[in-house]
Amino acid sequence: MKLYDYDIAPNPRRARMFLAEKGIDNVDIVQVDLGNKEQLSDNFRAINPSCIVPALALDDGTLITESVAICRYFEELQPSPPLMGRDAKEKALVEMWQRRVELQGMLPAGDTFRNSGKRWTDRALAGPVNYAQIPELVNRGRARVEYFLGVLNEQLGVSEFVATETFTIADITAFILIEFAGWSKIEIPEEYGALQRWFQSTKARPSVKV
Numbered sequence: 001m002k003l004y005d006y007d008i009a010p011n012p013r014r015a016r017m018f019l020a021e022k023g024i025d026n027v028d029i030v031q032v033d034l035g036n037k038e039q040l041s042d043n044f045r046a047i048n049p050s051c052i053v054p055a056l057a058l059d060d061g062t063l064i065t066e067s068v069a070i071c072r073y074f075e076e077l078q079p080s081p082p083l084m085g086r087d088a089k090e091k092a093l094v095e096m097w098q099r100r101v102e103l104q105g106m107l108p109a110g111d112t113f114r115n116s117g118k119r120w121t122d123r124a125l126a127g128p129v130n131y132a133q134i135p136e137l138v139n140r141g142r143a144r145v146e147y148f149l150g151v152l153n154e155q156l157g158v159s160e161f162v163a164t165e166t167f168t169i170a171d172i173t174a175f176i177l178i179e180f181a182g183w184s185k186i187e188i189p190e191e192y193g194a195l196q197r198w199f200q201s202t203k204a205r206p207s208v209k210v
Contacts, residue, residue, distance in 0.1 A: 003031065003056050006031060
């Protein structure tokens with residue numbers, strides 16, 4: 001298996017953290033230099049026409065893209081430790097919070113970051129097609145992320161982890177969200193004690209260092 005990756009990008013980092021939490025270390029990591037737009041090269045387009053990472057190439061030629069789909073593959077391949085829920089209720093709660101973090105946090109964080117700065121003038125969205133920036137999305141994205149940090153703080157005031165009482169993919173995605181938001185200078189407010197506690201605890205996990 002080969003995992004096409006870019007060290008600092010948020011979504012590949014999600015997949016790597018998931019693998020580390022699982023203790024899976026037999027996957028070949030191939031770096032794709034997004035900074036130099038290697039994802040748009042003919043060579044990488046032949047591997048993944050969507051021009052995004054992460055992308056997991058299986059030994060039988062199957063290509064799995066999207067970080068959560070890659071995580072699902074490894075969850076089914078190696079169920080322990082469970083990172084997507086242990087029973088029907090937990091699986092539903094993990095999926096619910098995973099989607100909330102993606103839709104209410106990661107996507108607006110992406111809007112904030114990629115619609116500002118000259119580097120992304122014609123690359124406001126990842127993928128094979130160039131899209132121009134929409135500057136109006138920056139302030140809206142920032143406001144949405146700031147609001148959602150409050151939602152997370154409230155949840156973590158009543159639960160040790162984001163979705164259930166154990167560490168799951170929802171925690172990985174929420175941690176990556178906060179790192180990503182920091183690129184746009186969106187920080188956890190000091191008064192959000194529960195979120196601060198959870199973030200520092202998660203930051204100390206070995207999987208964060210991959």
